[in-house]
Amino acid sequence: MADTFELLRQVKEQGRKVVGVYCNFAPQELILAAGALGFSLCATKEEPIADGEKTLPRNFCPLIKSSYGFAVTDKCPFFLYSDIVIGETTCDGKKKMFELMSGFKTVYVMRLPSSYTDSDSLAIWLKEIVKLKEYLETQLGVEITKENLDKAIATLNVERKMLKELAGLMKNDPVPISGQDMLKLMWGRNFVFDRDEFIEQLQLVIADLNETVAAGQGAFPKGAKRIIVTGVPTGIGSEKVIKIIEDCGAAVVYLDNCSGMKSYETLVETDKPALEAIAEKYLNIPCSCMSPNPTRMQRMVELIDEYSADGVVDITWIGCHTYNVESRVLKSFLKANKDVPFLQIETDYSQGDSEQIKSRVQAFLEMML
């Protein structure tokens, strides 16, 4: 991390602006078109939680406590060097956390509607997108031109297509890489300084994995049980459940959560006005903060077929009300539409329950024998 502090310090010295985001709902095209660097601040490590709990209630989800703990202690270089932090009203915990955070940081909160099925929501969200564009222009002292916006849309669409291609390689049996390595690859996208370089790296990884597939090699033996992981975001430091699944011998073939493929599934359409297309793409991200959230259910049924999954594991953080409730919805939807084994694991960033989770996961896999 020390290197990252230094790297960011230099970047800032050269006059680059940095915009930190927490959720997938922050439209990255606008940040890119404003010539700023966008980084994810969504925290996945246990270490800062104690600092977060000095201010926040203990029964908040670990993601919010960790994020806030990083923010107040200046231990996250990306937060420290952010000129602006963009938040959205995704859940109550985050909404109120941003309120506290604005006491010591420039925080801009987008009013995210709680539905993508309601016909009025898109117009409200489009207004929020327009407001954010104006805010970024004023705050960063730049103009977001149509040309730059179109370019940003094209760049990020290419990334999404490539990530989809990368994820699609996991349809093979054996899978060319483990779910844990896939997580690391996806995680890397949160901290990209040079987007062209990132695309080149993705091309190399895809070429590499295509060779692995062609050679019939893989991270797990052919025939290993295939698990789709869904639910809350998981990253480096909170990959506990994914590691346990793979330690038990099953392959995590798809990461459906928002730290995985959730926001790469669809593109920003290029045949309509840019801001409208952006509003549409982002509002339709099937996060559990949307109510109802039919896209997540329907897509899961398709994914089970596409990835020949033997089971679905839904990870939910303790204190994440929307994902915890939605686990019931997903469970009954899958039972009615696709009878595959389903397991919810409610946990946090600590290691204290690893053995219990291991028992559950092992029992879950034994059900498939």
Place this chain on the structure above:
Amino acid sequence: MVSRRIVAGVDAGSTAIKISLFDGQKVENFTSPTGWNPGEATRELLREAALSWETGIDDLMYIVGTGYGRVCLNFIHKDLTEITCHARGAKYLFPGARTVIDVGGQDAKAMLITAAGRAEEFIMNDKCAAGTGRFMQIMANRLGMDVADTGHITLDHLDSVCVINSMCTVFAESEVIGLLNRGFSRAAVIHGLIQSAAERIATMAARIGPLPPVVFTGGMAHNLALRQAIERKLGLELIAPEAALYAGALGAALLAWDMADAQNKGE
């Protein structure tokens, strides 16, 4: 000479070790406290069990281990979770069982099982010990009682009823002290504790949609007061087979028999 075909199911639980030996027809169960060294204690009990069947550990055809201690058993052929073993054991103890509720020393679980004795859905308590045998044991000890005796306390023995709200073992203990100071009898407090544990177990079991017949297994299955309290809260009868304590070990032994068979056919 054809040697006798014997398999073992070993359930190294948090509180007690349970072992079942099986030769295709006859079953015998053994138990001993887990103590501080589950690996050694389990090996010793298995050695004694095998000896009483005039054989040795190395001559057992197949050994399946289960329970929390299964990871430290270096003499087993295969480890399987308590879920899989209890499902199979419950089906053996009560053919036709659709639901199993198991309350052991360290955890409580409920599962729906198929006619073949396979788990199709399950739920376990989280990392806290609320509603488990350990919870009752700690509380009983605090009240100077053996956990086994708490099962005889029914409403008939009480002139007052108290409610324990805390599910956490530590907080519940403070609540118990408070109730005793307020003059509630020991029996009334025990009754309150059992209701509290039963509430926790029944609420958990309700989430999988339990279907009759329900088999009650594990170390707490013969605690009458707990069983009746869960029955009332679930609105379902709980069947506690005589060998309820051994459901996991029996399931492990039966699965060991299948695996030994499969191995023979493979050869």
